[in-house]
Amino acid sequence: MDYAVLGKRTPKIDGVAKATGSARFSRDMILPRMLYGWILRSPYAHARILNIDTSRAAALPGVKAVITGRDTAGVKFGVFRETRDQYALPIDIVRYIGDEVAAVAAVDEDAAQEALELINVDYEVLPAVFDPLEAMRLGAPLVHEGVDRNISAHVLIQFGDIEEGFREADHVREDHFETANISHSTMEPYAATASYDPSGYLDVWVPNQGPFMRRRALSNTLKLPLDNVRIHKVHIGGAFGGRSEMMSCEFCASLLSMKTGRPVQIAYTREETFTCTRQKHPFIVDIKTGMKWDGTLTARQYRVIADGGAYLNTGPITISDSFAIALASYRFAHVRYEASRIYTNKGVRGAMKGQGSQQLRFAEDSQLDMMANDLGLDPIEIRLKNAVEPNEMLLNKSRVTSCGLKETIRESAAAMKWEKPSQKTTRDGRGKGAGISAMISGFSMGIRTSSSSFIKFNEDGQITLLSGTVDNGQGNETMVAIIAAEELGIPVEDIRVVNADTTLTPQDPGSYSMAATFVSGNAARLAAADAKRQLLEIAAEKLEANPADLDIRDKRIFVKGSPGKGIGLKDVVWAGLASGRPVLGKGHYQPDLAFMDTVHGKIEGQVTGAYTFGATVAEVEVDRETGRVDVTKVAAAHDCGRAINRMAVEGQIDGSVVIGQGQVFSEEMRWDGGQCLNASYTSYGLATALETPQVLPIIVESDDPNGPFGAKEAAETINIAIVPSLANAVFHAVGVRIQSLPISPEKVLGALESCKAL
Amino acid sequence: MKRALKLTVNDEDYEVLADTHRTLLEVLRDSLGLTGSKEGCGFGACGACTVLLDGKANLACLTLAFSAQGKQITTIEGLAVNGKLHPIQDAAVRYGAIQCGFCTPGWIMSAKALLDEKPKPTELEVKTAISGNLCRCTGYVKIIESIIAASEGK
Structure with a gap:
């Protein structure tokens, strides 16, 4: 198919604003008479608040308001009714170091910070628990009263007969894996600006992944009518799943603004952003897999324990979704999955890039490599043998539609000139090797499925495109613009996108997993198609032709087959306006999905609109003296269905590789009891430009039957695949298998030492 | 204590009253409205606040505003000339x-x-x-x- 706009290298439509510093983020919204807010946080991992005396703080010159949990409506928040266990400002119990206790608003930051020190809180310190395995023991301190053994969520999902599956196997392995507590580390620290108008309207600028979900949470907790709360479009400095949920930040800024009648801004420090927003769940995974001599998988059993921190909220999605998606990578008939998410008195864990998929895939694909090694099978062949195929019905009765899994495996291996694994040595004595991993992604969209879009043709023939889709940096604004431009035969520059504003734009599920391109992209395409139909009808009268015989290209409507016979788009728009037919397109998209009940682990039925696939082959060099691992080259092949914007897809692949590199080798939030020891960029371990490997991005287009122009998603898959690839590469380089993340120099050295000792 | 602070930013002269302990980043953003420079960490570890002082890259979050007096300060807002991007x-x-x-x-x-x-x-x-x-x-x-x-x- 010959596309005019689609599939090219289109610069982001917000690129110039971001390159010149004019793009405004939540903290850049500096409003007249604005007050500055700060939050007082608990110094204890678990304590009862006996009394809070705010009188001295309130009396400090410059302080305009002080609020505590007693000033709130006392409504808990969360995405599911049954997982709402957190107050935006706790009333009686604090459950982690950093939990919110009070908030102040003052004329400047100095006064606000001084006021925090004048708030006197009497605590009764309660016993706390930090390790998930200890927390599950009978008699352990309870993070939430009445929650047996701190199990905040538990699912047991089975297909087939697991014992039969292991009986069919020729080789069975049982292994233990652990993943690290990762920080999203969005470059923009969390911040919110809120402005309450005495007529009852609240305006909020806050980083979010779905303005409509955020509006609902604020409306519920502030007890304001839904429509009185407006989440504005604002530039967002990264999300990666970490900006899915409401935070105390925008709640307190809003409530303080309501109390004072003045705008209030609260900007979290980097340390608060690390510890008091959300983090990635660390998993403990015990996995047992059965295999035939030829590598055919027969059965798999998982036991997963996820450390969830102090609150629940989206937690069940993390443990359920990761397994629902696991079913779509490799085929096996018998499987048993049991996962528990455990409360501990630490910062809260939530969604991050693929929910729990990265954690599970690390275990699965590391072990697959170990089993291939046991049986002398080629790592590529064993993956191709078990890979799912197009139109395959999965165990949970969810159908894979388009599927380029095998192509991604073959193409990434070819790009790296894959050979049989063998340890090589570089000239300076470092071990060199390559590892592969193949991955899938996809998301249950059952709870937030539908998006709508409007297109308004202006009198000069340019258009305003209204979409609820939010852009966290991945390029969603440009994505909907390209889709509309392609459908309408106009250049991207002629489209102004107005998006992610709850008052101006229609409903949208938010930017989670594949929901943006697949759902919002389809809505934009349908709106464009509706506008196009109107344009062609008007043009048909002018050209005395049948609308079905017309098409638009390069801002001109013409008779198919005789491009000389046509009319300018602007003239058609004018003709429409003059005859009382303004061109206003409307589109709505809702994929036909089964509701996936993640809380109870009910994942049967079509749980996602499309599955996406990817594979990575990574080459590393390991220094045997220091244990340091350098990533030298990575080929990453991603089946995104269709690349709407090649440059954006490549950007997602590049970023996913390097984020994964940090996650595998250096990133980890380390804890001493309830105290995070490294909530700072100086000690957390993000990869820098100096560590960036050569990345070979490969785009595989499987042309999904339901995606807009065949597109699916382009964000998560590679970030999931890269993790086991790198672990496998370390094994192939120096023969040591590290089963806990991060694969730090200490662990590599330790493992090399143990090998020597043998 | 607030004192008069004179800065030359993107070839324009500014004079504001500022506390002596204010960082250059705070003054640029809060007093001059130049919000293009960002605070990503406040500890000199992320580089989001990088500006030029006499042509050299500096971290505005670790630079006292008063120490930047007499220097040519260039921020992201000063790069494009007459609407043409650098x-x-x-x-x-x-x-x-x-x-x-x-x-x-x-x-x-x-x-x-x-x-x-x-x-x-x-x-x-x-x-x-x-x-x-x-x-x-x-x-x-x-x-x-x-x-x-x-x-x-x-």
Whole structure:
């Protein structure tokens, strides 16, 4: 198919604003008479608040308001009714170091910070628990009263007969894996600006992944009518799943603004952003897999324990979704999955890039490599043998539609000139090797499925495109613009996108997993198609032709087959306006999905609109003296269905590789009891430009039957695949298998030492 | 205590009253309204606040505003001339080096300091120059490409 706009290298439509510093983020919204807010946080991992005396703080010159949990409506928040266990400002119990206790608003930051020190809180310190395995023991301190053994969520999902599956196997392995507590580390620290108008309207600028979900949470907790709360479009400095949920930040800024009648801004420090927003769940995974001599998988059993921190909220999605998606990578008939998410008195864990998929895939694909090694099978062949195929019905009765899994495996291996694994040595004595991993992604969209879009043709023939889709940096604004431009035969520059504003734009599920391109992209395409139909009808009268015989290209409507016979788009728009037919397109998209009940682990039925696939082959060099691992080259092949914007897809692949590199080798939030020891960029371990490997991005287009122009998603898959690839590469380089993340120099050295000792 | 502070930013003179302990970043953002420079950490670890002082890259969050008096301060807002993007900005947009955009002003200023001193840097020199600018979105790949492209006039 010959596309005019689609599939090219289109610069982001917000690129110039971001390159010149004019793009405004939540903290850049500096409003007249604005007050500055700060939050007082608990110094204890678990304590009862006996009394809070705010009188001295309130009396400090410059302080305009002080609020505590007693000033709130006392409504808990969360995405599911049954997982709402957190107050935006706790009333009686604090459950982690950093939990919110009070908030102040003052004329400047100095006064606000001084006021925090004048708030006197009497605590009764309660016993706390930090390790998930200890927390599950009978008699352990309870993070939430009445929650047996701190199990905040538990699912047991089975297909087939697991014992039969292991009986069919020729080789069975049982292994233990652990993943690290990762920080999203969005470059923009969390911040919110809120402005309450005495007529009852609240305006909020806050980083979010779905303005409509955020509006609902604020409306519920502030007890304001839904429509009185407006989440504005604002530039967002990264999300990666970490900006899915409401935070105390925008709640307190809003409530303080309501109390004072003045705008209030609260900007979290980097340390608060690390510890008091959300983090990635660390998993403990015990996995047992059965295999035939030829590598055919027969059965798999998982036991997963996820450390969830102090609150629940989206937690069940993390443990359920990761397994629902696991079913779509490799085929096996018998499987048993049991996962528990455990409360501990630490910062809260939530969604991050693929929910729990990265954690599970690390275990699965590391072990697959170990089993291939046991049986002398080629790592590529064993993956191709078990890979799912197009139109395959999965165990949970969810159908894979388009599927380029095998192509991604073959193409990434070819790009790296894959050979049989063998340890090589570089000239300076470092071990060199390559590892592969193949991955899938996809998301249950059952709870937030539908998006709508409007297109308004202006009198000069340019258009305003209204979409609820939010852009966290991945390029969603440009994505909907390209889709509309392609459908309408106009250049991207002629489209102004107005998006992610709850008052101006229609409903949208938010930017989670594949929901943006697949759902919002389809809505934009349908709106464009509706506008196009109107344009062609008007043009048909002018050209005395049948609308079905017309098409638009390069801002001109013409008779198919005789491009000389046509009319300018602007003239058609004018003709429409003059005859009382303004061109206003409307589109709505809702994929036909089964509701996936993640809380109870009910994942049967079509749980996602499309599955996406990817594979990575990574080459590393390991220094045997220091244990340091350098990533030298990575080929990453991603089946995104269709690349709407090649440059954006490549950007997602590049970023996913390097984020994964940090996650595998250096990133980890380390804890001493309830105290995070490294909530700072100086000690957390993000990869820098100096560590960036050569990345070979490969785009595989499987042309999904339901995606807009065949597109699916382009964000998560590679970030999931890269993790086991790198672990496998370390094994192939120096023969040591590290089963806990991060694969730090200490662990590599330790493992090399143990090998020597043998 | 507040004192008169005179700064020259992007070739314009400013005079404001400021506490002596204010950082350059605070004054740029809160007093002068130049919010293009970002605070990503406040501890000099992320580079999002990078500005030029007499042409050299500096971290505005670690620079006292009063110590910048008498120096030529250049921020991201001062790079485009008469609406025309600086070649580094232009390449950043065309090569897809910008995703969320929060780190962008910082690394563009680091790259400007590099290219002003060394118009044809090697890839390693580019990586080194921006190694203090953290980015969570791009993996640095297209940032590096775009800086090299700008240096080659592409």
